[in-house]
Amino acid sequence: MRLFVALDIDREIRERINSFIQGIHGLAPNARWVSPESLHVTLKFIGEQPDGRRPEIEKTLGTVSGHAFELRFRGCGFFPNAKTARVFWIGIEAGPPLPELAANVDASLAQLGIPRETRAFSPHLTLARAGNRSGAPGRQPGDRPNRIFAGLQNQAGQFSVQEFGTMSAREYFLYQSKLSSQGAKYTKLARFELTRQEP
Numbered sequence: 001m002r003l004f005v006a007l008d009i010d011r012e013i014r015e016r017i018n019s020f021i022q023g024i025h026g027l028a029p030n031a032r033w034v035s036p037e038s039l040h041v042t043l044k045f046i047g048e049q050p051d052g053r054r055p056e057i058e059k060t061l062g063t064v065s066g067h068a069f070e071l072r073f074r075g076c077g078f079f080p081n082a083k084t085a086r087v088f089w090i091g092i093e094a095g096p097p098l099p100e101l102a103a104n105v106d107a108s109l110a111q112l113g114i115p116r117e118t119r120a121f122s123p124h125l126t127l128a129r130a131g132n133r134s135g136a137p138g139r140q141p142g143d144r145p146n147r148i149f150a151g152l153q154n155q156a157g158q159f160s161v162q163e164f165g166t167m168s169a170r171e172y173f174l175y176q177s178k179l180s181s182q183g184a185k186y187t188k189l190a191r192f193e194l195t196r197q198e199p
Helices: 009-027 051-061 097-110 152-154
Strands: 002-007 041-048 070-077 089-092 124-129 165-170 173-179 183-193
Touching: 002 051, 009 124, 009 152, 009 165, 041 070, 041 097, 051 097, 051 124, 051 173, 051 183
Parallel strands: none
Antiparallel strands: 002 041, 002 173, 070 089, 070 165, 089 124, 173 183
């Protein structure tokens, strides 16, 4: 099974993002747009694992400590940059608690032999990709100027201040990803609560 760990997104924020996508979809009709229902904030991509490993992965994630925190979704941009864009994304502002949680999840799963991340944590929501190319933030072999996002790039200035809302992250989930010709389908397998900070 193909697994990853992520935060879910509040319905109100998801609806604002959906309305935003509907308004700009025509500026990049040849891009591969993400379904708003599948949006999530990835903490750790685990990858393919035997079905029998699921219990120990869940048990290990249950030992991860972390406090509830606020996330703000605002602004848009391109990876790796506007000129050679492969990905169009929404930014996430959360302060230290978000990368700390991702690091704790990564460290806990490393105890099971799951490889640690080699790239710095870069929180974002992917809205669209240039075809089937990588969604990785950094430069990739073969990156070159393309016209798929040209319409969006021409109006990028107004998107940089777009606000989608703020939510409290009080839990995170272990997800299963099933790939098909219609795209990926995500299923929540387990929930893990974040503790409330004392005032």
